Amino acid sequence: MAKESSIIKSISSNDVSIKDWADVQQKTFLRYINMKLEEQSYPRIDSLLDLSDGIVLFNLLKCLNQNLEIKPIYANPTLKIQKMENLNKFLEFLKGHEKLQIYNIGSEDIVEGNLKLILGLIWVLILNYTAIEEDSSDSSDLISKKELLLRWCQKVTSGYNGVKLKNFTTSWSDGLALCAIMSYFQPELLKYDELDPTNTEANIELALNLAGSLGISKLLDVEDLNCSKPDEKSVIAYVSLWYDKFRSMKIHNEKEKTKDLDALRIRMETFIAVISEIMNYKNEYLERIDKLADIVNRTITKLEDVDKEKIDMVAVIEARENLSTYRSGYKFHIYNEFNALRLLKSKIDLMMLEFHFEQFKEIGEKSILGVGASIKKLDLLEHDLDLFVTDFISSRKTELVHKFNRIASNADLGVSLIESEVADLPNYPQSQITELPEILDDLETLEKLVKTLKVVKNELDTFYELYNNNSSITNLEQTDQDFKLQEIEYKIKLIKNVINDKLKFIESQLAKSETIAKSLKKTLRDKDSELSDLQTYQFELIFDEFDKGQKKYLNKLEFQAALLYIYPDLKESQISEFFEVIYENSHEVLRGVRLESFLKILEIFNQPDEEEEKEENKTVKAGSRKENEDGSELLTLTSDFYLNTFKEISDGKHYITNDDLSKIELRADMIEKLGNILEQEETVEEVATNKSYNYVKFFEQNEDSVIYMNGFDSIKSAQSSPGKSLRPKRSTATLENLDNVLGELEDLDIGI
Missing domain, CATH: 1.10.418.10 (Calponin-like domain)
Structure with a gap:
């Protein structure tokens, strides 16, 4: 540094005729060399004379082109001949391998410190390894x-x-x-x-x-x-640094702009797909609930057609046969369809809640509440008719019959109470995941009561066989008991299936994991879990979007881009590590991530840790991002998020046009679907090919919005306080009734 300072101080005149161009170049080129050496952590030099051993020139060449693999002959030359051999190898490499036109300079010139020839050599290196874009067919000399x-x-x-x-x-x-x-x-x-x-x-x-x-x-x-x-060469060397700086800045800005447009297009396509999925669920639900309501009402009319004042034995047997026909035919279908529709309605409500849309409210008999009330009425009608027929046939049953009916009634009541518990569950995942396991425990106790009921039934069958009571009435009683037992078992099984379906549907949102990397590796080896239907659908869309060429897998760059879109704050080094872990744990020949592994990764990221579980009652605001364990942010795709997407694409207008959508390169079929979802807006600027759509009306969620039509009315969703369950506590009366039913086990003298 002392020598460099002396060189700088020696150049103080503003008159170029006095100032030696060689001194200016020596200072400029010395700074250039030290700049390049420092970038790769090589030691600085004090003078161009330090190039005499060849070591610095080899280091400089590797700084200028990091792809070169070349080493000096001697790492620590001390003799002149050793230095010249190093320099000869360096010069021959430039002439032979790099094809540089180097004349009038040899190794001895550099060793002897011929400054002008050394400056000429450095100038050739600077200009040769300065990358300048060509905008024409100019040669690269x-x-x-x-x-x-x-x-x-x-x-x-x-x-x-x-x-x-x-x-x-x-x-x-x-x-x-x-x-x-x-x-x-x-x-x-x-x-x-x-x-x-x-x-x-x-x-x-x-x-x-x-x-x-x-x-x-x-x-x-x-x-x-x-x-x-x-000095011309000094100015060119310095201006080339400006070119490198601002050219890379321009390229970076253009890439960011392209990236933003792609993100907007993907967000818009995701929004259209999600709304279409909700509408498909809704239309399927409305059609099926209408058919089920008609079946239930026709069955009620048929069972009510009994004149109890004028009934005789023949009419009793006929009514009993009608009951048997209903129980063996329509009843299980009604239960199946009702529970399937209840699950479908729950999915719709969860999707609407997740996207912060107002939930649907049904009115009238052809709704989940109306059909549920009709089914309860049908159950009561069936129960009353069954009691009437049974009392008409025999005023008093044997002790075993009384015992069977008592246990069956209590078991049936227990099932009804548990059904009520399941039906009253709120559409809030945190509450369901807490209370559903408790209901499963009650079902397990109820199953013990059913085992007791089977013992009593076996004793009844034995009783009928011993006494040869083969009358038609007795046979009907036995059939009734069989149906009663099957019905209770079926209801318990059905409730279990409903609970398991609910747990399975929300488990990806409430599952726990210790660390992302540990859980990721463990999941890829032996965990078989699933995302929610909505999450799976959205992430499949994102997977297809980044799968260039429809290869059915993502390469490393596509995988990084996809995860950065979903988790913008993740580091590329983390994503690269995840990619390698997946590849090491798979048997794929190609270096890529298939859809199944991609979804497993996203499920792991969606699992809260222990601290998140303690904070599970805190509300996540609409449009926010959920922080993962490593600080990365998971995009929460809510209605506010998509509303902001529309505002960004339309430059703040209350409507969006075809031209706006074309700017983000949205496909024509997606624009057509969006037109079916949003109301068309009449504007002054509108022409035939540039239609406008009012998205603000859609997100205001009024009753004219397409998503609320065909039988649904918009209601304001109940706002629950942070940390409080949407489901009321189980009532004391309900618990006491259930305890009385389950307590039947203690009163019975029949062992299980």
């Missing part, structure tokens, strides 16, 4: 690179007063050219119109200081430019 760099400078500075670039000498002496380039790329840092063109020294100093703040090494000093004719 040294002259053309200088011309390309000058052309780039002229293009950037065109339109700036006082700047006329004709060369790399006198055109740069007033500092205005550098200030114009800085103003073009960083207008917030430099206001060109506020400069004083006559104050050349201040202009040069301002440009150099601002460049240094942006990370551009200071190869030149103010006095090197503030002269009648600056």
